[in-house]
Amino acid sequence: MKINRRDALKLTGAATVGGLAAAGAPEKALAWSEFDPPWGMTQKNSLFHSLEPFYPGETLGANEMRISFIGTSVVQRQAQHQNSVFVELGNGDSFVFDLGSGTTINYAAMQVPYSKTRKVFLTHLHGDHTGDLTQLYCFGPCHDGKSPLYLFGPSKSLVPDPIDGTIYDDGVRNFAHHLREMNRWHTESFSFLPTQWNRAEGDGFDIFATELDWKTGDSSKTWSSNPSLEPPFGPAPGPWIAYQYNGVTISFQPAVHDRNGFLMYRLDWNGLSMIFTGDTKPNTFLLDLASQGNGVDVLISEIVVPPDIWAERESGISDTTNQIYQTGLLYARSIQENSHTPQKAFGYILAQLAKAGKAPRLGIGTHFQATNDTIKPALDDIRSWYNGPVTIATDFMVINVSKTQITQRRAVVSDYTWDTPGTFDPRAKYGVYPPKYEDTNPTNPYFPTAPLAQLDESLLAAVIPPCDYDPTSFMCTNPYHDI
Numbered sequence: 001m002k003i004n005r006r007d008a009l010k011l012t013g014a015a016t017v018g019g020l021a022a023a024g025a026p027e028k029a030l031a032w033s034e035f036d037p038p039w040g041m042t043q044k045n046s047l048f049h050s051l052e053p054f055y056p057g058e059t060l061g062a063n064e065m066r067i068s069f070i071g072t073s074v075v076q077r078q079a080q081h082q083n084s085v086f087v088e089l090g091n092g093d094s095f096v097f098d099l100g101s102g103t104t105i106n107y108a109a110m111q112v113p114y115s116k117t118r119k120v121f122l123t124h125l126h127g128d129h130t131g132d133l134t135q136l137y138c139f140g141p142c143h144d145g146k147s148p149l150y151l152f153g154p155s156k157s158l159v160p161d162p163i164d165g166t167i168y169d170d171g172v173r174n175f176a177h178h179l180r181e182m183n184r185w186h187t188e189s190f191s192f193l194p195t196q197w198n199r200a201e202g203d204g205f206d207i208f209a210t211e212l213d214w215k216t217g218d219s220s221k222t223w224s225s226n227p228s229l230e231p232p233f234g235p236a237p238g239p240w241i242a243y244q245y246n247g248v249t250i251s252f253q254p255a256v257h258d259r260n261g262f263l264m265y266r267l268d269w270n271g272l273s274m275i276f277t278g279d280t281k282p283n284t285f286l287l288d289l290a291s292q293g294n295g296v297d298v299l300i301s302e303i304v305v306p307p308d309i310w311a312e313r314e315s316g317i318s319d320t321t322n323q324i325y326q327t328g329l330l331y332a333r334s335i336q337e338n339s340h341t342p343q344k345a346f347g348y349i350l351a352q353l354a355k356a357g358k359a360p361r362l363g364i365g366t367h368f369q370a371t372n373d374t375i376k377p378a379l380d381d382i383r384s385w386y387n388g389p390v391t392i393a394t395d396f397m398v399i400n401v402s403k404t405q406i407t408q409r410r411a412v413v414s415d416y417t418w419d420t421p422g423t424f425d426p427r428a429k430y431g432v433y434p435p436k437y438e439d440t441n442p443t444n445p446y447f448p449t450a451p452l453a454q455l456d457e458s459l460l461a462a463v464i465p466p467c468d469y470d471p472t473s474f475m476c477t478n479p480y481h482d483i
Helices: 005-012 103-109 133-142 172-182 184-189 284-291 307-315 323-339 343-355 372-383 426-430
Strands: 052-054 065-071 084-089 094-097 119-121 149-154 207-212 221-224 241-245 248-254 263-269 272-276 298-302 362-366 390-392 397-401 406-411
Touching: 065 103, 065 272, 084 103, 119 241, 133 149, 133 172, 149 172, 172 184, 172 207, 172 221, 207 241, 248 284, 263 284, 272 284, 284 343, 298 343, 307 323, 343 362, 343 372, 362 372, 372 390
Parallel strands: 052 406, 094 119, 119 149, 149 207, 272 298, 298 362, 362 390
Antiparallel strands: 065 084, 065 397, 084 094, 207 221, 241 248, 248 263, 263 272, 397 406
């Protein structure tokens, strides 16, 4: 079966629906099976490669919203890291939704500065949605993330332990507290460098967590590592609102996934909107959230491959009578029942919204192992219910949204990028506070930093003098006075 650019766009519905521009690469025949064995169609994503390129650093229009898929899979693999969506607005605001393992590598590849990732909205506290928070938190202040990290997420689950009845404090406030303490050694060790802009409301190693009650919609409970920290955006104005500032409203609703304490989010700004469901079983909360106002422009929902495909790929066994395969199939079915949205269910949800006159301008499936052999069956299942514009995301898919069109592109990135050069926080022009561990002695060649302040004399005594191995080095010609 051959598929060219036009065919790929037809699969998404983009070529037939007015108001949606999903441009592709120059006409080139692409086949679902056009690659070498032994991997077959599991090693190609022709849909993604049919899209026109997007180059990081492109200016965003004043009235546009850009959605970048930074991580799109629960299974970690080279082409798809775990889950994160990055939303940029034409007013300069930006928001991170989930931050799974491996995604900070992709943020760096997309040349997203740390200053633009300071507001993180967590759907839930599974590792594939939170795993890279340590990287973001620990290394942001080394770059231009010299302002507090704001976390939003669910309240505690209230599920009693079946053994002793304990109700754990498993909400985002306690999560944030332990994230801060878990990284204490790191944050202190890096605090010989400046970690706060002069006009920032707090330090880059400060955390401010807002707990969103999945049962009542309350958003008034917060925790901060810095009791005097006052966020510039202030408290939310009412129930089921997580954030409202600078023309942006981010609302939330509960969803159904694995355990109590799960949220999905809707962002509204300048007449544009998007929903990110995170992981969830099909539910009417989503129908309600997507039906608000005039509906939603972009609806991003998780979908999962069928249990038999999951069992086969995870076990490497295709013999359906094999006991290992059958056990894997049972577990896959149990996980889907516990947590996830089948492909057809996403089509059904979109169809229900269309029936109510609230179909999104674009539906996007994510949290999905996206290759030719899985994409086509998924789109076929969705199409069994719904014929509107829909696509399947993978890492580095970029969506631009305006009031007149939506474009889908693929980011072109380097495998060898460093962190984003330069400072993008406008407060950088006012300079930084002195570091926590400072040395103001005028003979200090590293003024005002104190690079050796946290090292015991017994350790320093074992240091090989720099002049022994490189007499021309800065460390030799400018000796640190404490040595």
